[in-house]
Amino acid sequence: MPIFAREPESRFSPCPEGLHQAVCVDVVDLGMMVTQWGDKPKVRIVWQIDEVDPVTGRRYDVRGMYTLSLSEKSTLRKHLESWRGRKFSPAELRGFDLENLIGINCQLQVIHNLSDEGRTFANVQAIVPANAKAPKIAPDGYVRERDRLPTDARPTAPAALDEVPF
Numbered sequence: 001m002p003i004f005a006r007e008p009e010s011r012f013s014p015c016p017e018g019l020h021q022a023v024c025v026d027v028v029d030l031g032m033m034v035t036q037w038g039d040k041p042k043v044r045i046v047w048q049i050d051e052v053d054p055v056t057g058r059r060y061d062v063r064g065m066y067t068l069s070l071s072e073k074s075t076l077r078k079h080l081e082s083w084r085g086r087k088f089s090p091a092e093l094r095g096f097d098l099e100n101l102i103g104i105n106c107q108l109q110v111i112h113n114l115s116d117e118g119r120t121f122a123n124v125q126a127i128v129p130a131n132a133k134a135p136k137i138a139p140d141g142y143v144r145e146r147d148r149l150p151t152d153a154r155p156t157a158p159a160a161l162d163e164v165p166f
Helices: 075-084
Strands: 018-035 038-052 059-067 105-114 120-129
Touching: 018 059, 038 105, 059 075, 059 120, 075 120
Parallel strands: none
Antiparallel strands: 018 038, 018 105, 038 059, 105 120
16 A cells, blocks of 8 residues: 655744734844855844734744844844834944844734745834833743754654665
């Protein structure tokens, strides 16, 4: 009797489009990455919105990847200044610790984009300060990437005993 291997059905559903109350739950240093403009240091910022994904029963996550730069033209600087509601001081521009963002509320404007393969991805279009009248939200069930078990420490399937037959 044949045993078929199939591509799994995706349980991923992107964050809905619109303006959402959110909390920053993680900042991940991605190191140097190859871009069309050469190698650049990259960072990922992760937020949870206040809406629950009915498929997973967990809050939606939204991720933004940025070049780790506060240059005047950088998206990271524009998003952070918009989120803070003020420009960076000269002292802050010499070094701003992104770890300070964790636990801070904001509002995210989320838009959808399609990949070349037709998958829908949620992207952060804009970040603004949290609505002062809305109750603050706290991270819920999210484990920071740096606190997760390393891949090699996770349980795995036993290794095959024989050579691969093809």
